Amino acid sequence: MAKAAGATRRIKVENLARVEGEGALSVRIRDGQLKNVAFTIHEPPRFFEALLRGRPYSDAPDITARICGICPVAYLLGASLAMEDALGLSVSADMRRLRRLIYCGEWIESHVLHIAMLHAPDFLGYEDSIRMAQDHPEIVKTALRLKKLGNHILEVIGGRAIHPVNLRVGGVWRSPSRDEVLALRAELDWALEAARGLVGFTATLPMPAVERDYLFVALHTDDHYAVCEGRIVSSDGLDVPVQAFHDHFSEDHQKNSNALVGATRDGRTYHVGPLARYALNFDQLAPEARAAAQAAGLGRVVRNPFQSIIVRAVETLQAVIDARALVDAYAAPDPPHPEIPPRAGTGHGATEAPRGLCHHAYTLDDTGHITHACIVPPTAQNQRSIGEDLWDVVAAHIEADDARLKWVCEQAIRNYDPCISCATHFLTLEVDRA
Amino acid sequence: MSTDGSDAPRRPKLAVWKFASCDGCQLSLLDCEDELLDVVGAVEIAYFLEATRATVPGPYDVSLVEGSITTAHDLKRLQKIRRQSKVLVTIGACATSGGIQALKSMADTEDYIRAVYARPDFIKTLDTSTPIAHHVPVDVELRGCPIDRGQLLHVLTALIQGRQPRLPNYSQCVECKRAGTVCVMVAKGEPCLGPVTQAGCGNLCPRVGRGCYGCFGPAEGVNTRALAGHLRAGPAQGGSGLDGPATRHLFHTFNANAPGFREEGQRHG
Ligand code: SF4
Ligand code: SF4
Numbered sequence: 001m002a003k004a005a006g007a008t009r010r011i012k013v014e015n016l017a018r019v020e021g022e023g024a025l026s027v028r029i030r031d032g033q034l035k036n037v038a039f040t041i042h043e044p045p046r047f048f049e050a051l052l053r054g055r056p057y058s059d060a061p062d063i064t065a066r067i068c069g070i071c072p073v074a075y076l077l078g079a080s081l082a083m084e085d086a087l088g089l090s091v092s093a094d095m096r097r098l099r100r101l102i103y104c105g106e107w108i109e110s111h112v113l114h115i116a117m118l119h120a121p122d123f124l125g126y127e128d129s130i131r132m133a134q135d136h137p138e139i140v141k142t143a144l145r146l147k148k149l150g151n152h153i154l155e156v157i158g159g160r161a162i163h164p165v166n167l168r169v170g171g172v173w174r175s176p177s178r179d180e181v182l183a184l185r186a187e188l189d190w191a192l193e194a195a196r197g198l199v200g201f202t203a204t205l206p207m208p209a210v211e212r213d214y215l216f217v218a219l220h221t222d223d224h225y226a227v228c229e230g231r232i233v234s235s236d237g238l239d240v241p242v243q244a245f246h247d248h249f250s251e252d253h254q255k256n257s258n259a260l261v262g263a264t265r266d267g268r269t270y271h272v273g274p275l276a277r278y279a280l281n282f283d284q285l286a287p288e289a290r291a292a293a294q295a296a297g298l299g300r301v302v303r304n305p306f307q308s309i310i311v312r313a314v315e316t317l318q319a320v321i322d323a324r325a326l327v328d329a330y331a332a333p334d335p336p337h338p339e340i341p342p343r344a345g346t347g348h349g350a351t352e353a354p355r356g357l358c359h360h361a362y363t364l365d366d367t368g369h370i371t372h373a374c375i376v377p378p379t380a381q382n383q384r385s386i387g388e389d390l391w392d393v394v395a396a397h398i399e400a401d402d403a404r405l406k407w408v409c410e411q412a413i414r415n416y417d418p419c420i421s422c423a424t425h426f427l428t429l430e431v432d433r434a
Numbered sequence: 435m436s437t438d439g440s441d442a443p444r445r446p447k448l449a450v451w452k453f454a455s456c457d458g459c460q461l462s463l464l465d466c467e468d469e470l471l472d473v474v475g476a477v478e479i480a481y482f483l484e485a486t487r488a489t490v491p492g493p494y495d496v497s498l499v500e501g502s503i504t505t506a507h508d509l510k511r512l513q514k515i516r517r518q519s520k521v522l523v524t525i526g527a528c529a530t531s532g533g534i535q536a537l538k539s540m541a542d543t544e545d546y547i548r549a550v551y552a553r554p555d556f557i558k559t560l561d562t563s564t565p566i567a568h569h570v571p572v573d574v575e576l577r578g579c580p581i582d583r584g585q586l587l588h589v590l591t592a593l594i595q596g597r598q599p600r601l602p603n604y605s606q607c608v609e610c611k612r613a614g615t616v617c618v619m620v621a622k623g624e625p626c627l628g629p630v631t632q633a634g635c636g637n638l639c640p641r642v643g644r645g646c647y648g649c650f651g652p653a654e655g656v657n658t659r660a661l662a663g664h665l666r667a668g669p670a671q672g673g674s675g676l677d678g679p680a681t682r683h684l685f686h687t688f689n690a691n692a693p694g695f696r697e698e699g700q701r702h703g
Contacts, residue, residue, distance in 0.1 A: 051537040055683055062647065066534050066688070069458020069580060117464065117485065128486030130474050140471075148467040159638045161465055162458040162580040163649075166642045174642040410487070 025409055027394055028432045034395050039387040039413075052373040057083045057342065057364050058169055064360070064375060065163050070113070073106040073154070074353030075360075076167045077228050078375075082360040083169045085243070086347025087340060087368070094333040095171045096229065097326050098157065101181075102164070103227045103351070104323040105153025108146060108191075109161070110354035111316045114417045115202060116143030119309050122411035123205040139201055142194050146316070149187050153323065156180055170337035181330045188324045195317040196292055202310040203296035208408065210392050211303045214385065215268055216276035217249075219352050225284040225318050226277070228351040233280055234270070242350040245359045251376060262381035269384040272356030273416060274311040275302050289318040305389050305415040312417075342368025353378050355417045379418045386416055446495035446594055449481035451515055453501030453508050454535055454563060458580040459526035460484050460500050466583055473587075476594055492518030496593050502528045502535060502563040509569060516570035521593055524566045525586070527579035527688045531651055534579075536563040536691035565691070574599055577632050579649040579688040585634055602633040605653040606646050609633035615640045625665050625674040625684055630656040630694070651689040658685070658698035666702075678703030 028036040060079040065072040117129040126132040133140035151161035158164025166172050221230035233239045252261050279301040293314045344366040350359045356378030363372040393412045450460050480490035497519035503509050524530050592599040606628035615637045618624040626645030632653040639646045667673025685699035
């Protein structure tokens with residue numbers, strides 16, 4: 001591997017596995033000093049906002065769901081909420097609870113997939129969870145069962161786990177019966193202990209020591225740990241309705257990239273996702289979830305991005321606790337959806353996708369057809385934050401060989417659980433150490 | 435799970451590839467929670483970035499291909515994958531018909547780029563989103579947006595055992611009748627693509643009182659024209675009373691570029 005002094009040394013890493021998206025990272029080191037870290041995205045563009053124009057408002061949930069197969073509910077509900085805002089529709093408390101319940105299913109499924117199948121192997125030095133399963137069979141089996149429960153909630157309410165068919169603007173096509181929903185209860189009882197165990201497992205993982213000073217942004221509501229309703233708040237005191245999102249945050253188009261990159265209107269990097277929710281909504285966590293976090297050694301704010309794996313486990317426990325309560329309180333929404341007369345207007349909707357705040361805005365003409373659409377997925381908002389984390393991570397591992405450096409950079413990117421197609425796929429890592 | 439002992443029978447090498455897509459179809463494999471550890475025991479996962487960073491060079495016994503072709507670079511990548519794969523299976527509407535993003539083939543791409551990106555000059559893309567079979571021979575096609583987990587397991591098991599997989603080629607409508615699902619068109623006048631859509635999902639939409647939106651794509655030899663006539667006819671004639679654009683939108687969604695759906699949609703303003 002050694003080359004003549006002064007020559008450029010490059011490692012080319014074709015793929016970033018276990019991240020759903022396609023990205024490239026290039027690092028430039030001169031005389032042992034880190035000079036540049038560039039993280040870009042190369043997902044083939046799919047033009048969702050353009051192809052929505054001219055379509056009826058009712059198409060937006062199903063079409064935007066196809067942005068990401070791992071968090072379709074974030075899109076189904078974000079689009080529905082935005083359309084309801086545009087059409088001046090409010091949904092019943094029963095429906096809001098049903099929506100939160102299916103979203104709990106998505107959090108459980110997505111978080112557990114990420115924790116056990118995608119991220120934990122990085123911490124333990126395995127290539128993947130299949131190899132990890134040979135040494136830790138119980139962890140992987142428990143995780144698969146938890147993930148299955150998440151998917152099962154999606155199936156019972158949504159009709160299928162990936163791209164559920166039963167959600168629509170105004171509510172659902174058919175309200176699940178109370179018996180169908182109550183049948184989830186026994187497995188949720190099991191899941192309580194399993195999720196607590198998952199928190200305990202993540203707390204034993206060796207943590208790289210990195211502390212970052214994030215500007216956190218998340219939905220917040222006083223009466224529960226916010227999932228699909230609330231106001232947008234930040235760690236520096238912002239507190240605005242979802243309709244004001246674009247007044248405070250913007251997206252820029254980065255060179256050599258198909259992704260749009262988020263920042264605050266005054267140009268600051270911000271951070272969405274589990275760490276942001278945890279810091280801003282700590283008081284809304286259930287007492288058992290707070291206790292589990294404490295037992296895992298977390299304070300009320302976590303600034304080490306690698307500890308996001310523990311926070312995801314705490315949120316999994318929170319989602320299980322919430323889902324149990326929502327199942328018990330379930331009353332089938334009647335009617336399943338209202339009659340919806342179309343009208344012109346603009347509407348906004350935001351929810352907490354497992355990987356962070358996801359915002360939708362649409363404008364409709366008077367026949368209810370879309371004239372403008374703008375979707376801001378979480379990974380676009382986090383892209384600058386990922387880049388800045390990587391700077392610190394590379395700086396802390398500057399002496400490491402290229403293989404180790406690549407490993408820890410991938411692990412750092414996976415702290416964000418970057419969504420498949422709303423962000424990055426292959427990581428091409430180029431280290432230039434002239 | 436067997437180790438790499440040299441006298442153990444060689445396990446078939448499985449690879450999973452992605453092009454323009456949402457990853458939902460390959461996620462279906464990880465969603466087979468009960469079967470996952472058995473499946474990975476029966477094959478050698480040689481390339482599956484959604485699951486592992488370890489990769490094994492080709493040739494591959496079975497390649498699952500998700501997504502559509504939208505860039506020149508992806509086309510080259512696909513051709514290489516085909517050369518390295520004994521059996522190539524396309525998974526999902528993106529791969530089998532071009533997916534939702536194929537709608538851009540029917541519009542002005544420049545206009546699309548301008549609508550989404552502030553700096554259109556940074557974007558490299560073809561004008562089209564085309565199915566895999568458009569470019570290379572495909573051995574087995576799994577329909578759906580997303581594919582059905584059960585069908586995926588059936589195909590993988592058959593291929594591992596060296597059998598030809600059997601998939602339905604009749605319509606959703608036939609499947610509804612067999613399952614005794616109430617017809618949403620007859621009962622509520624809901625517009626439904628069931629009569630022209632390939633079976634396989636298990637009537638998911640009609641079972642919740644919703645018309646099929648065609649995510650499994652056209653079944654063989656169906657009459658889209660007759661259905662469109664029915665969709666446009668007024669309720670008095672037993673139709674759904676859709677106007678032209680609504681009829682076009684119904685055909686032009688996740689399989690907009692599939693032969694049959696494409697032309698039928700184009701006939702309606
Ligand atoms: S066919 Fe549908 S579910 Fe499958 S990858 Fe394409 S958009 Fe996703
Ligand atoms: S009924 Fe039609 S649209 Fe619904 S899941 Fe089945 S094939 Fe897809």
